Amino acid sequence: MTREEVLQALSAWLRAEFGKVIAVRGVRRVRHAAGTTWIAKLVVPASTADIAVRDLEIDEEGNVQDPLTIDELIEAVQKPRVVEATETDPFADSGDLGDLMGGFDDEAPKQEDDLEALDHDALYARAAGLAASTDRASLKKARDLMPRLLSDPDKRTAVLVWMAVVERKLDNVPIALQHLEAAAREFADRFDLPALQKLAALTHELMGDEEYGRSTIKRLLEESREKMRPVASIFECPQFLALGPDDRDFLGDNLKLRALKPGEDLVREGEPSRNVFVIKSGLIGVHLELPEGGTRLVRTCYPGWLLGESSVLVPDDPRCTATLRAETETEVWVIEASLLKQVLGENPDVRYRIEATKHLHRIDSFFSMHESLGQLEAIVRDELLACIRRISAMDADTTLISANEPPTVACLVMKGEVALLEGEKVVGTVGADRFVGVRDAMHAIAPPVAAVARPGSTVAFFDAEMLRALGEKSPEAVVAVLERLG
Numbered sequence: 001m002t003r004e005e006v007l008q009a010l011s012a013w014l015r016a017e018f019g020k021v022i023a024v025r026g027v028r029r030v031r032h033a034a035g036t037t038w039i040a041k042l043v044v045p046a047s048t049a050d051i052a053v054r055d056l057e058i059d060e061e062g063n064v065q066d067p068l069t070i071d072e073l074i075e076a077v078q079k080p081r082v083v084e085a086t087e088t089d090p091f092a093d094s095g096d097l098g099d100l101m102g103g104f105d106d107e108a109p110k111q112e113d114d115l116e117a118l119d120h121d122a123l124y125a126r127a128a129g130l131a132a133s134t135d136r137a138s139l140k141k142a143r144d145l146m147p148r149l150l151s152d153p154d155k156r157t158a159v160l161v162w163m164a165v166v167e168r169k170l171d172n173v174p175i176a177l178q179h180l181e182a183a184a185r186e187f188a189d190r191f192d193l194p195a196l197q198k199l200a201a202l203t204h205e206l207m208g209d210e211e212y213g214r215s216t217i218k219r220l221l222e223e224s225r226e227k228m229r230p231v232a233s234i235f236e237c238p239q240f241l242a243l244g245p246d247d248r249d250f251l252g253d254n255l256k257l258r259a260l261k262p263g264e265d266l267v268r269e270g271e272p273s274r275n276v277f278v279i280k281s282g283l284i285g286v287h288l289e290l291p292e293g294g295t296r297l298v299r300t301c302y303p304g305w306l307l308g309e310s311s312v313l314v315p316d317d318p319r320c321t322a323t324l325r326a327e328t329e330t331e332v333w334v335i336e337a338s339l340l341k342q343v344l345g346e347n348p349d350v351r352y353r354i355e356a357t358k359h360l361h362r363i364d365s366f367f368s369m370h371e372s373l374g375q376l377e378a379i380v381r382d383e384l385l386a387c388i389r390r391i392s393a394m395d396a397d398t399t400l401i402s403a404n405e406p407p408t409v410a411c412l413v414m415k416g417e418v419a420l421l422e423g424e425k426v427v428g429t430v431g432a433d434r435f436v437g438v439r440d441a442m443h444a445i446a447p448p449v450a451a452v453a454r455p456g457s458t459v460a461f462f463d464a465e466m467l468r469a470l471g472e473k474s475p476e477a478v479v480a481v482l483e484r485l486g
Contacts, residue, residue, distance in 0.1 A: 002270045006038045009062040028291040032433050033366045034414040131162045142166050157186040188220040189378040190300050227302040230281035234333045237278045239306050239353045247343050256334040260326035273311040273318040275334050279303050282330025287323040298368035299378050309358045311337035372481045387466040394453045401437045401451040409461045410441040416457025420449045435486030442471045
């Protein structure tokens, strides 16, 4: 559904149920492990100000989830009203970042209060100024400031490089190399090969030949170069490997090749989804809408990647679930959905592969917007996705994890509910979009409770041995994020 269709469907339902008493103020898209829903803010329009009622969720089919009741409406109207402060943009008066970077002074603030008064961009400029110094006292202050800037995705990579520079100047080469590796992972996520090559050259200089040959940065550079190689045929795409000669000839005769300039959109989120795409060369960025407006680049897709699978799997009026934008000069093969559907009707194995791809893309979008997992590089999210063994729907109570035994799986509840049992007693429940047993699976810890999926639930299963392997090779910060899941 589009935002306009959500507003129309919800407004019609509200008029039928509550007349003119309730109005909608804002609709935002929410990404769950099982797909997308919409959240609308309901208010009672009043002469002085709107009275907030609560949020209401509507699914992609237009069904209202957990409908508002008369009692809830009365309770909201009767609550004491609190006037909320008007939100302002903390960066509205900060000026252009380029001007700040060109005009900052590199003297350290004389009081700690000076730092607290700085907005984010000014703090970034001050930290960069301190980092450019050769004075050890200024460098140490830069070291203290810079971790506060890592939460900004637009500046994170630059901050990591600055942190490496600071540690190198302070003769802390091992720590500098850790920051360079973190920056390299960010560059590899975006397939920024020029930046990755420069970083690799610096790392080689610091490490020497032998140690660099075993380094993560060298591996990231080589893997990125390999993934960037153009593919010669659409049938190098993994989803099409099982097609026979006749179907290959049919699709080959009906392909279109489209060239995109850097920054050009292939499709926009919410538009009708009418085609399947396979990247021939270049890079396509996946941009997701943010609840507060704007978009975020969550993944960069390379040659051989299949996109647009909703067009052949979603009935009625399929819509694009993300904006796809060329990050470089890019070529994509375009297959009309109606033609591919003919092929899928005779090739259930290919259809299964495309359906599995759609499930993984949904979960990947959920990971990208997750409070904790969204902080991880796409490389780590890919490795976590690779730990998924199957996705199953439950038609009866099903034990996922037994009590007092190290689990062989961890689970993501995509739909429904999982009960936690001590014997026959329910001591807790886990709802949709929540994880169960990740820490226990990673460390082979026997949990004191059993996890039982209720009928109607859909669960993604992660292999415990693969999770352990991921934890063993990952930095401590990544392991800490995974341990906190659920």
